Amino acid sequence: MGRLDGKVAVITGAAGGIGREAALLFSEEGASVVVADVSAESGEKTAAECREAVFEKVDVSDAGSVEALYDAATRRFGGVDVLYNNAGIMPPDDDSILTTEPDAWDRVHAVNARGVFLCCKFGIPRLLDRGGGSVINVASFVALMGAATSQIAYTASKGAVLSMSRELAVQFARRGVRVNALCPGPVETPLLMRLFSDDPAAYERRRVHLPMGRLATAREIASAALFLASDESSYVNGATFLVDGGLSAAYVTPE
Template sequence: MSSRMKGKVVIVTGAGSSGPGWGNGKAAAVLYARHGASVLAVDNRMEAAQETAELISAEGGKCVAARANVASSEDVREMAERCVRQFGRVDVLHNNVGIVEVGGPIETEEESWNRVIAINQSSVFLTCKHIIPHLLDAGGGSIVNIASIAAIRWIGFPYLAYSAAKAAMIAMTQNMAVQYAPQGIRANCILPGFMNTPLIQEPLKETYGGNVDEMIDKRDKQVPMGKMGDGWDTAYAALFLASDESKYITGTSLVVDGGLTARCA
């Protein structure tokens, strides 16, 4: 373990994985712990959060698992209080929860729109509402929000609700960054591109004819660097933005996409 995050207490929402492998949140939680942080690993499925906590504990790190529906204000309030009871403070909020549902304005059902907005966008409002007071108590801190390049580009499929929610996350992050800069709270976004994580496989399987290997091959070829990224690529970017190494960076969006959005065609 290193000491980049020594003494820091980090809440990671969406810290479990939606399937076998390493999602962005799971990788981030483990990486924070490897660099000395105490982690509250939060997921809507307790078994997923517990799996992450056990991985961290097995490496000698400090982690407590918690279940919360981040679209519920009461769940989020209790999550924040649980972290303070367990570790005494909160220094970093890492918002990773997200779901993908494909569809444009005609195809998207109202229920799907409301669900995607609640989980991807409203959850960030709720976590910040309940956790920023604890960051202020700690004398400052860092908020890392995981958005997506879908917030700024068309990436091959209609993601109307998902894109809208992630674009809103960028605006929310900038707003909070400016409001709380005098109090020592930084807020930044990460915009992952095509990532080979468990989250993408089910929503996109039908779009690629049900063939996951074909989907991975096609998406790899779209990236200038020749392959999709993974959860660790997002996690290392988050580690930098959460740590004091980025102490003069706030209100920014860090694109992690292998050059995908830099290419015109």
């Protein structure tokens, strides 16, 4: 018996990285999965590797596209029980506030903050139709900590996700909907590893701050999302769910 038997999960950003691992894991645990992403080729591949899944192309920054996503999920599987709002971007031109242009700020917020807003706006009514469900909004440890190696738009967008999640958690708690902010630490994803590939020193500068001495794997973050999606977390609501290997707790790390 799987931990998500009978549940329908919509996962955005599911074509690769953490979202892909979550789609595969949720499927293994019995969920019917809607693999939602802007990348059709990779998204179709992920869906094909799941037990029961369908791919839906979506631009999370576009209201019509997001609404159509949940319409399609409901038509295909009869309803929605889990929203895993995972889609996000961190482009290379998002840097210090002194160098980041307004266009980069707008692009990041369109996906990372507006995208979560739209997925909740159109997804939560589907959960209410089922009598409740779980919303997992991906924030980040950077919503809680500062960094001299700044990605100012990304950091601000994740702070917005964290605050939004708390408010939604309080608003919908008595209607059976739980909303939590999943806050990963640095993860071995293609997005992050591309940033380090040309500059190994940048990775080493960060690794020294990690108490466990390594980045998280995508599966480790997906496993935390599985807990939040399942009924095992039935009294977890409005949480800042940190999965950062102790990074946010560290002052001095082991030598």
